Amino acid sequence: MRRRALLGGISEAVIGAATIGATAGCTSVIGGEPEGVVLDPQEDQIADSEDLGYPAYGEPLPPFELRDPIAGVTVDSEAIDRTAIVTGVFTFCPAECGILLRRLVAVQRRVADAGLTDETQFLPITFDPERDDEAALRDNAESVGVDLDAGNWRYLRPETPERAKAVVEDRLGIGxxxxxxxxxxxxxxxxxxxxxxxxxxxxxxxxxxxGETIDRDRVAGDVETVVEGFADE
Incomplete structure (x- = not known):
């Protein structure tokens, strides 16, 4: 498949603040619908994609290159040819991040049960690189039940807090x-x-x-639908 060229919860106020500096652009639209998507428009999206402070339905994922310190490799988002889950977390989080990561682990397991491990990639990005070193990320994986041996889960760690802000907040809109x-x-x-x-x-x-209480069945079902849609191409 040809990879298209890419462009370089708390309160709604925080989400709105993340709008400044977000770099996601819009895909081509024909007849009011974006090209290059498998799923129907997201019914629970709170505004039109172009009005949000983060890349949303039909928009390209802004590019980034980040290191996976556990596997010792650098992940280039523009080179990913799988269906991917991308989020921002910090492992010392006392509440939301742990809830979210455990739910994503449940999605990872369902994907495995469906035989789609090789077609998916889970990419949690830490925005706390000062504390989230390799040891902390390994501890988190063990704590929440990540299957690192599956090869489709990569914790990504920006080199500095400044780099974390540039990627997680400014590009991905995760304030x-x-x-x-x-x-x-x-x-x-x-x-x-x-x-x-x-x-x-x-x-x-x-x-x-x-939000952190994502519906595991919904997310896993969406992942499977996207994987299957691209398998048919």
Whole structure:
């Protein structure tokens, strides 16, 4: 398949703030519908894609290159030829991120049961590279039940907090802000948007799920539909 060229929860106020600097563009539209998508328009999307501060239905995933410190490889988003799940997290998160990651693990298992492991990629990106080193990411994988041996789950770690902001917030529209000093969280906390993107093998967003309590069956079903749609091409 030809990969198309790509362009370089908390409150609605935080999501709106992430609009500034978001770099997602629009795909070609014929008859009011975007090209290059498998799924129907997302009924629970809160606004038109071009009015949101993150890449949404029918828009290209902004490009990035980030290191997977566990596997020791660099992932280039423009080279991914699988159906991908992309989100932003930090593993010291006391609530939302753990809930989200466990639900994505359930999706990973269902994908495996469907025999689609090789056609999918899970890409949680940490926006806390100061604490989320290889050891912390491995500990998180064990804690939430990730199957790292499956080869379709890669924790991505920007080199610096500045790089994390450039990719996670400015490009992907997943807003976050370092806030409270907390001994319980080893120094500080974050307020952050909880957003998960389903991206097809051509790099186009099929779904943008908001919040940590994503419907595992819905997400897994959407993944399977996109994989099957591209298998038919």
């Amino acid at each position: 976050f802000e370092r806030t409270t000093e907390s001994d319980r969280l080893q120094g500080y906390d974050f307020t952050h948007t909880v957003l998960t993107l389903l991206v097809n093998p051509d790099g186009v967003v099929e779904r943008a799920y908001r």
